[in-house]
Amino acid sequence: MNFNITNEQILLQQLYREFTEREVQPIAAEVDEEERFPIETVEKMQKYGMMGIQFPKKYGGAGGDNASYIMLVEEVSKACGTTGVVLSAHASLCAAPIYEFGTEEQKQKYLVPLARGEKLGAFGLTEPNAGTDAAGQQTKAVLNGDHYILNGSKIFITNASYADIFIVMAMTDKSAGTKGISAFIVEKGFEGFSIGKKELKLGIRGSATCELIFNNVKVPKENLLGKEGKGFSIAMKTLDGGRIGIAAQALGIAQGAIDETVKYVKERKQFGKSISKFQNTQFMLADMQTNADAARLLVYRAAFNKDNGLPYSYEAAMAKLFASEAAMKITTQAVQLHGGYGYTREYPVERMMRDAKITEIYEGTSEVQRMVISAHML
Amino acid sequence: MKIVVCIKQVPDTNEVRLDPITGTLIRQGVPSIINPDDKSGLEAALTLKDKHGAHVTVLTMGPPQADLALREALAMGADEAILLTDKAFAGADTWATSLTLAKALEKIEYDLIITGRQAIDGDTAQVGPEIAEHLKLPHVSYAKDIQKEEDSLVIKRMFEEGYHLISVKMPCLITALSEMNSPRYMNVGGVFDAYRKKEVKIISIADLNINKDEIGLKGSPTKVKKSYTKGAKTAGKLYKDLDEKEAAKKIVEKLQEKFII
Numbered sequence: 137m138n139f140n141i142t143n144e145q146i147l148l149q150q151l152y153r154e155f156t157e158r159e160v161q162p163i164a165a166e167v168d169e170e171e172r173f174p175i176e177t178v179e180k181m182q183k184y185g186m187m188g189i190q191f192p193k194k195y196g197g198a199g200g201d202n203a204s205y206i207m208l209v210e211e212v213s214k215a216c217g218t219t220g221v222v223l224s225a226h227a228s229l230c231a232a233p234i235y236e237f238g239t240e241e242q243k244q245k246y247l248v249p250l251a252r253g254e255k256l257g258a259f260g261l262t263e264p265n266a267g268t269d270a271a272g273q274q275t276k277a278v279l280n281g282d283h284y285i286l287n288g289s290k291i292f293i294t295n296a297s298y299a300d301i302f303i304v305m306a307m308t309d310k311s312a313g314t315k316g317i318s319a320f321i322v323e324k325g326f327e328g329f330s331i332g333k334k335e336l337k338l339g340i341r342g343s344a345t346c347e348l349i350f351n352n353v354k355v356p357k358e359n360l361l362g363k364e365g366k367g368f369s370i371a372m373k374t375l376d377g378g379r380i381g382i383a384a385q386a387l388g389i390a391q392g393a394i395d396e397t398v399k400y401v402k403e404r405k406q407f408g409k410s411i412s413k414f415q416n417t418q419f420m421l422a423d424m425q426t427n428a429d430a431a432r433l434l435v436y437r438a439a440f441n442k443d444n445g446l447p448y449s450y451e452a453a454m455a456k457l458f459a460s461e462a463a464m465k466i467t468t469q470a471v472q473l474h475g476g477y478g479y480t481r482e483y484p485v486e487r488m489m490r491d492a493k494i495t496e497i498y499e500g501t502s503e504v505q506r507m508v509i510s511a512h513m514l
Numbered sequence: 515m516k517i518v519v520c521i522k523q524v525p526d527t528n529e530v531r532l533d534p535i536t537g538t539l540i541r542q543g544v545p546s547i548i549n550p551d552d553k554s555g556l557e558a559a560l561t562l563k564d565k566h567g568a569h570v571t572v573l574t575m576g577p578p579q580a581d582l583a584l585r586e587a588l589a590m591g592a593d594e595a596i597l598l599t600d601k602a603f604a605g606a607d608t609w610a611t612s613l614t615l616a617k618a619l620e621k622i623e624y625d626l627i628i629t630g631r632q633a634i635d636g637d638t639a640q641v642g643p644e645i646a647e648h649l650k651l652p653h654v655s656y657a658k659d660i661q662k663e664e665d666s667l668v669i670k671r672m673f674e675e676g677y678h679l680i681s682v683k684m685p686c687l688i689t690a691l692s693e694m695n696s697p698r699y700m701n702v703g704g705v706f707d708a709y710r711k712k713e714v715k716i717i718s719i720a721d722l723n724i725n726k727d728e729i730g731l732k733g734s735p736t737k738v739k740k741s742y743t744k745g746a747k748t749a750g751k752l753y754k755d756l757d758e759k760e761a762a763k764k765i766v767e768k769l770q771e772k773f774i775i
Contacts, residue, residue: 144709147585150545151700185702198703208702 139433141203148204152211155184164216167342168487173298174342177212177219181253187226188251191235195243196251202377203439206384210435213388214395215484217491218342220388224381225294225343226250230257230303233374234321237362246301246321258299259378260290260322260348261371268504270305270371271314275350277306282357284308284320286350289332292498296346297331300324303374304348305367317367321359328353339490376449377442378499379456383435386456386463386495390428393463393470393488397421400474400483411473420473424466431459450512457505460495467492515568515662515684517559518622519592520615520629520645521552523576523583527634548583551630555690557697558660559628560591566662569593571622575603575614581714588708589700596622600718605731608636612644614729617722619649626667627687631656642689653687654680658694 141149159180167174181187189205191197205227213220231250234242249255266272275288286306293302302322309316322329332347362370398421401412411417434455441448467489471478478485496502526547531540548556559570572587574580575598584595598618606614619627627649629642639655646653658677659670669688671678682688700708719726727733753764769775 143582143585144705147582147589147700147705147708148702150586151589151702151705155699184699185704189702193703199706200702204702 145204145207148200149207149211151184152208155180155186156211156215160212160219161215164219165481165484165487167216167218168339168491169341169481171336171341173344174216174219174222175298178222178253178256178298181223183253185253187223187253188231190227191231191247191251195235196248201439201443202380203436203443206380206435206439209381209384210388210391210432213385214392216342217385217389217488217494218340220385221294221340221343221382221494224378224385225259226257226299228378228381229259229294229374230299230301232377233259233303233319233361233370236373237319237366237370238321239358241358242321242361250301255300256295256298258293258295258302259374260293260302260304261375262290262292263288264291268501271317271368273305273307273317275304275306276310277308277318277320277355279308279357283354284357284360286320286322286329286353286355288350290348290350292335292345293348294343294345296348297334297344302348303361304350305371306350308364308367312365314368315365317371318364319361319367319370320355321361322350322353322355326353326355337494339487339492339494341490375499376452379452379505380435380438380442380448382495382499383431383438383452383455383459386459386492387428387431387435389488389492389495390424390431390459390463390466393467393485393492394421394424394428396483396485396488397424397470397473400477404475404477417473420469424469427462427466431455431462434458450509453500453505453508456495456500457502457509460492461502463492463495464489515562515566515626516571516624517562517568517626517628518571518573518619518624519552519556519559519587520627520642521556521572521574521583521587522549522630522633523547523574523580524549524633524635546579546582548586549630549633549635550692551632551690553630553697554692554694555628555630555688556587556590556592557695558657558688558690559626560698561695562626562660562662563591571596571624573615573618573622574598575606575611575618584714585705585708586700588712588714589704590698591701591704593712595712595714596717597714598717602719602726602730605734606729607734607736608638608640608644609735610729610731610733612641613648613733614722614724615641616645616648617724618717619645620723621717621721625684627651627685629687629689631689631691639689642687646687649687651685651687652682653689654682655689657688657690660688660690660694 185198188197189200190202193199209220209224234247250257277284277286304320304322308318328351330349332349335345401417404411438448438451438455441451470485471489523546525544529544562568570592571594572592573596632639654669656672657669658672661668666681666683669680671680
C-alpha cells in the first residue's frame with residue numbers, strides 16, 4: 137500500500153499553490169463581496185493548462201489524471217470556494233461526460249475547446265420541480281427532422297451566464313420515466329436559448345448561478361449525447377465524477393479555514409498569552425485537521441479508483457458526504473476560534489463557512505450520498 | 515541561440531524558522547525552491563526564446579534532490595536539464611563550485627550563460643563572475659534587462675544610483691537580478707512533459723576533466739569559521755507629528771531612559 141503522492145504531483149501542488157497564492161487569494165474576498173464571476177482567473181487557468189488537466193492531449197487536455205485535477209480544485213478552494221466550483225462544474229460536469237459518452241465528432245467539436253479552456257462549460261439537470269428527484273424532468277425534447285426542439289427551464293446552473301457549452305437533460309419520452317431522459321450538448325448561441333434570473337446566494341457568491349430558459353431551441357440531432365433515453369444514466373455517472381470534484385472543493389475550503397486559523401491563534405493574545413497556548417485551541421485544531429486529513433484520504437481514494445478503472449460511485453459518495461460535512465464543521469470551528477473577528481468580513485473564515493454549506497447540498501445532498509452508500513451495503 | 519542557465523536549489527528562507535533553544539536553522543519541512551535571482555535568469559532566457567528562438571539548458575550542481583528544481587525549470591519551458599551531482603562535489607565554496615560548473619560548461623555548447631546574481635542562502639554573488647573568469651568570458655553582472663541585437667546583447671546593469679547600458683558580444687555571461695521580471699508559472703502539461711518526455715542528464719566527476727583535489731571541500735580555499743544567527747531585533751518605535759525640536763528632545767529622552775546616553 138502506498139499513500140505517497142508522486143514527484144509529478146509534488147511539482148503540480150507547488151504550481152497550484154503559487155497560482156492560488158498569487159492569482160486566486162488576492163481577489164477572493166472581492167469576488168464574494170461583489171458577487172462577481174472571477175473571469176480573469178478562468179483566463180489565467182486556461183493559459184497554464186488548468187482547464188482540462190484530466191483529458192488526453194489529443195482532445196486539448198494536459199494528459200493528466202483525475203487525482204492531478206482534483207488537487208487543483210482543492211488548492212484553489214483553499215482560498216476561494218467560487219473558483220473551485222467554477223472549475224469543477226466546467227471540467228467534471230461538462231467536459232467529462234463529452235469525453236466519456238461523446239462521439240469522436242462531438243469530442244473534436246466540443247471537448248477540444250473545453251479542455252483547452254477556450255470555452256467554458258456548464259451542466260443543466262435541476263429544475264424547479266426536479267431536484268433530488270431528478271427523474272421529474274419537465275424540460276422536453278421533441279425530434280423534428282434533423283433537430284430536437286427543446287422547451288422548458290433549468291435552475292441553479294453554475295457558470296451559466298459565462299458558459300459557452302451546456303450539457304442539458306430533457307425528456308424525450310415522458311412515459312418511460314427515467315429511461316425517457318436524454319442528454320444534449322447545447323451551445324450558448326442557439327436560437328431560443330437564454331439565461332434567466334441570477335440567484336443571490338449565501339456562499340460561493342461569484343459562481344454565476346442562473347436559470348436556463350429553452351424556448352423552442354433547435355438542437356441538431358448530432359448533439360444528442362449518448363443514446364436517446366440514456367440521459368439519466370449519463371447524468372448519474374457524471375455526478376459520480378462531479379462528487380469527487382465537490383468533495384475536493386469542500387476539502388480545500390476546510391483546509392483553507394484551518395490554515396487561516398493556525399495563523400490567527402498564534403497572533404491573537406488573550407489573558408496575556410497567545411490563544412494557541414490554550415488547550416481548548418490545541419484540541420479543536422487537532423480535531424479539525426484530523427477530520428480534514430480523513431476527508432483527504434477519502435477524496436484521493438475516489439480519484440485513485442476513477443483513474444485506475446475501478447468502481448468509484450460508492451467511494452465518491454462517501455468522499456463527498458464526509459468532506460462536505462467536515463468542511464461545514466471545520467469552518468464553523470474556525471469562526472469560533474476567531475471569536476468576534478471571525479464573524480466579521482475582515483477575516484476570510486466567515487466566507488469559508490458560508491461557502492462550505494453548499495457542498496452539503498449540491499451534486500447530491502448529504503442525504504442522497506447516504507442513500508448511495510447504503511444502497512451499496514444492503 | 516543556445517542559452518545555459520545555472521540555477522541553485524535553496525531553502526525558502528521565508529519559511530525557515532529558528533530553533534528557539536539552539537538558535538540553529540530548522541531545515542525540516544522547509545520547502546526547497548529555485549533561487550529567486552536564478553529563476554528570473556531562467557525567465558529572461560525563456561523570454562529570449564519566445565522572442566528570438568533559442569535552446570535553453572538548465573544546469574545545477576547539487577544533491578540528487580535538486581532534480582525537482584530542474585523539473586520545475588523544464589515545466590516552465592526549458593528544453594534540457596543537467597544535474598551535476600557527486601559526493602566529490604560536496605562542501606564546495608564559491609571557487610570550487612564555479613570551477614566545477616565551468617568544467618561542465620566546457621562540454622556544453624552556448625552563446626550565453628545566465629546565472630542569478632546571488633543565492634538567498636549564501637549571498638556571495640561570486641559564482642557567476644567566477645564561472646566567467648574560469649571560461650575566460652566577458653561578463654556583465656546585476657542585469658535588470660537583456661535585449662538582443664544581432665550577435666550582441668545590450669544589458670541594463672544596475673548600480674546603487676542608476677544603471678549602465680552595456681553592449682556585450684556573445685559568448686558571454688550575465689548575472690540576473692530578481693527585479694528583472696516576474697517568472698512565469700509552470701504549465702500543467704509542462705509538468706507532465708518534464709517527467710514523462712524530458713530527461714535530467716546526470717553528470718558526475720568521472721565525466722569531467724577535473725582533479726578530485728580541485729573541487730568539493732578539498733578544493734575550497736574558503737573555510738567557514740563560525741556561523742551564527744542574527745540577534746533578534748524588536749520592532750522600532752515611531753513618533754509621528756512632532757516638529758524637529760520636539761522630535762530631537764523625544765529621542766534624547768528615550769535614549770536616556772534606556773541608559774544608552
